[in-house]
Structures are given as structure tokens and as C-alpha cells.
Amino acid sequence: MKLYFSPLACSLATRIALYEAEADAQFEEVDPKTKRTASGRDFREIHALGLVPTLELADGSRLTENAAVLQYVARQYPEASLAPTDAWGLAQLQQWLCFIGTELHKASFMPLLSAQAGPDAKNYALGLVGSGLNWVAEHLQDREFLLERFSVADAYLFTILNWTQATPIDLKPWPALLEYQSRLRRRPSVERALREEQEMYRRER
Numbered sequence: 400m401k402l403y404f405s406p407l408a409c410s411l412a413t414r415i416a417l418y419e420a421e422a423d424a425q426f427e428e429v430d431p432k433t434k435r436t437a438s439g440r441d442f443r444e445i446h447a448l449g450l451v452p453t454l455e456l457a458d459g460s461r462l463t464e465n466a467a468v469l470q471y472v473a474r475q476y477p478e479a480s481l482a483p484t485d486a487w488g489l490a491q492l493q494q495w496l497c498f499i500g501t502e503l504h505k506a507s508f509m510p511l512l513s514a515q516a517g518p519d520a521k522n523y524a525l526g527l528v529g530s531g532l533n534w535v536a537e538h539l540q541d542r543e544f545l546l547e548r549f550s551v552a553d554a555y556l557f558t559i560l561n562w563t564q565a566t567p568i569d570l571k572p573w574p575a576l577l578e579y580q581s582r583l584r585r586r587p588s589v590e591r592a593l594r595e596e597q598e599m600y601r602r603e604r
């Protein structure tokens with residue numbers, strides 16, 4: 400399978416999951432500004448919305464949307480235990496993936512990171528983000544991971560929290576989130592994925 404990604408974008412979560420699973424995967428970079436892939440294709444021919452992550456399978460079929468892509472990777476590599484299999488555990492995983500994808504990623508962080516969003520949109524997003532971070536920090540107060548063990552939801556949450564450095568959000572009021580971040584950074588899959596994408600990001604800037 401091949402992951403279309405942009406350095407340090409939300410597709411980093413899928414890279415982490417693929418490294419966790421020791422999957423034999425290929426990675427093709429997409430320039431978010433020009434929408435060109437590393438091999439020179441117009442990425443919008445691959446995904447009409449031009450969004451990463453896009454996962455391409457050996458038969459050419461494609462899957463988009465973080466929550467779906469991450470769950471697919473987890474199901475493809477069950478030995479990596481990246482997602483629960485029981486009904487309650489799976490529902491909890493989906494709860495976190497939906498929360499991270501909608502409340503944190505799109506509603507709060509996107510306007511803060513977007514050059515097109517004006518001060519009103521940014522203030523609105525800043526007003527929203529605190530309650531979301533409170534909720535997840537409270538949950539992580541006495542837990543190592545979002546669920547019983549590391550899951551694809553942690554890969555996604557780590558990716559989004561990593562964006563705080565490009566926003567006015569300071570995580571100091573949430574020590575549980577700072578500890579969670581440093582704990583995850585020490586995980587080999589996360590350390591490798593972050594280091595590689597940071598290098599690519601720096602090179603491109």
C-alpha cells in the first residue's frame with residue numbers, strides 16, 4: 400500500500416500506525432501548495448479534494464479520511480494490536496477518532512493553522528480548543544494512552560498536539576498532555592515518523 404502524505408500533516412498519524420505495524424508500505428509526498436505529488440502528478444486526480452491522508456492499495460483502490468484510514472491499517476495488521484476488537488473497545492476508539500478529527504483537528508486547529516482564516520475565525524477556534532483539551536487531559540490524567548493500550552487514536556492525537564507549536568496554544572495548563580506528548584515521543588514508531596517528517600518539513604521550508 401502507498402500513503403500519500405504531506406510532512407507533519409495529519410497523515411503523520413498513518414505513518415506512525417504503519418511503522419507500529421512494521422508494514423511494507425510506500426510513501427509519496429504531496430506538496431500542499433502546488434498539489435503535486437513527488438512523482439509530478441496532480442494530486443487532485445488521485446483525491447478530488449486534494450486531502451491527505453490518502454491510502455492507495457495494490458489494486459489501485461483508494462481510501463481517504465483519517466478515521467477510516469487508521470482503522471483500516473489497524474485491521475490489516477491485527478498482530479500490532481492498534482485497535483480493540485470488542486464492541487465497546489471499538490466504539491471507544493471511534494469516539495476518540497471522531498472527537499480528534501472533528502472537534503480538535505477541523506474545528507479548532509485548522510482555523511488556527513490556516514493562512515486564509517482571519518482573526519475572527521482564529522479567535523473562535525481559540526475559544527473552542529480549551530474545552531476540548533480539558534476533556535482529553537482529564538481523561539489522560541491517570542492513563543498512559545486514550546484506551547487500554549496504544550492505539551491508532553493515540554497516533555492521531557499525538558499528531559494534532561504536535562501542531563500546537565505552530566499556534567498560540569500553550570499546553571502548560573495541561574501537564575497531562577505535556578507528559579502524554581513526551582511519553583509518546585519516546586515510542587520508536589513515533590520518534591522515527593516525527594524525525595523523518597520534521598527533516599522533510601525543514602528541508603522544504
Ligand SMILES: N[C@@H](CCC(=O)N[C@@H](CS)C(=O)NCC(=O)O)C(=O)O
Pocket residue numbers: 408409410431449450451452463464465466500
Ligand atoms: N477530513 C479529512 C481532513 C484531512 C485534512 O484536513 N488534511 C489536510 C492536512 S492535515 C490537507 O490535506 N490539507 C490540504 C488542503 O486543505 O488543501 C480527514 O480526516 O482525513
